[in-house]
Amino acid sequence: MRAVVIESYGGPEVLAIREIPAPEPGPQEVLVDVVASALNRADLLQRMGLYPGPAMEHEVPGLEFAGRVAAVGRDVGRWSVGDEVMAITGGGAHADQVVVHGDQAMAVPVGMPLTEAGALPEVFITAWDALVLQGGLQAGGTALVHAGASGVGTAAIQLCRSMGADVVVTASGPKCAACIDLGASLAVDYATDDWLAAVRDHTGGHGVDVVLDVVGGDYLDKNVDALAVGGTIVQVGVMGGGRATFGLGKLLPKRATIVGTVLRGRSLDEKVAVSRAFADEVVPRFGDGTLRVVVDRRFDITGIAAAHAHMEGNANVGKIALDVQAG
Secondary structure (H helix, E strand, O other), rough: EEEEOOOOOHHHEEEEEOOOOOOOOOOEEEEEEEEEEEEEHHHHHHHHOOOOOOOOOOOOOEEEEEEEEEEOOOOOOOOOOEEEEEOOOOOOEEEEEEEEEEOOOOOOOOOOHHHOOOHHHHHHHHHHHHHHHOOOOOOOOEEEEEEEHHHHHHHHHHHHHHHEEEEEEEHHHHHHHHEEEEEEOEEOOOOOHHHHHHHHHOOOOOOOOEEEEOOOHHHHHHHHHHEEEEEEEEEOOOOOOOOOOOOHHHHHHHEEEEEEEEOOOHHHHHHHHHHHHHHHHHHHHHHHHOOOEEEEEEEEEHHHHHHHHHOOOOOOOEEEEEOOOOO
């Protein structure tokens, strides 16, 4: 099968399309013919040698996919050959075929093309897990989402809107309008405006219940200031730096919580649990049109280096999708 292989660590030029052996499903796994996938920041970090993937003979990136079941393990009862499924995975999705545990796979939303579904699982599960499962956001609450025009950000805005929560985002100036269109109550240009002051003004000084942050660095201290009493900061990335200094004493009167989280490093049982809960509670919202995948640009898998370069340019609003095989 064809696969994107990281042959050394560095820039987009280290990515190569190679023929490698197809994976074989274990007793509880399904083999999927991948129609579509998408690019995530973690793929860029892995390419640079900064975010190791699971051990495999050939290092193939890719954290999500959608396609059709090609074979099932002997203990799989949930799926049959030909079923359309999608899933998150620790790696290997940028290839013609991938294997995943049968209980981790999810049915593609009714009426959604596989080309769209391939860009759904990673960012929507990440955003939903961070806001709701980790952060405890509820209807009537308020969230602050940094990088609101990113894949995770565009998912988070829609999830907040769909559950009746208010959402404030930060984004670069040209992207703020897109965030408002998706349902953000306020979009603040982080380059020119004081987002902390804007959050305080928007909430009447109360603060936000949950901060979803992919930036890190010097945002942390201001995130604490932006929190309401009992609020939670959920850190899902460190685009702005992995080291931060903040006033520890400020956490105490706010009874605040800081949570760090990733999907890749979780156990199989944890991934199955979050996938099944997401399939039950969130996937139906795509079928009725409440949620949608925001795709900035599509690349054929053979243009993977150009896709990486496009993401590194930070110009995208939403997902960078990858077409792997004809749908």
